[in-house]
Amino acid sequence: MSYLHLTIYERSSIETLRKENYSMRAIAKHLNRSVSTISREIKCNMTEEGYSAPTAQNQYKVNKRRCGRPSN
Incomplete structure (x- = not known):
């Protein structure tokens, strides 16, 4: 089964909605993602x-580089 990684825009939305005290369920519904993903x-x-979209995106890039699998 294939899946899509979260984008920087989705991470920014998560950060914004968290600051506005949205629940994880509401954020998931807003982004059309699973609650467990959020x-x-x-x-x-x-x-x-707290949660920071730029920090999360940077960590994602570091982990992707470190995984050893070639990217497209």
Whole structure:
């Protein structure tokens, strides 16, 4: 099964909606994504200051480079 990675625009939406106190379920519905996808994204990329889209995107790029699989 194929899947799509979150884009920087989706990550920015997550950050904005979190600041507006939207629930994970509401964010998932807004982005047409699974609640578990949103939950995992927030959990894996949370810092002391909260969720940051640029930080999450940078971490995604680092992890993608590190994985050893060639990208298209």
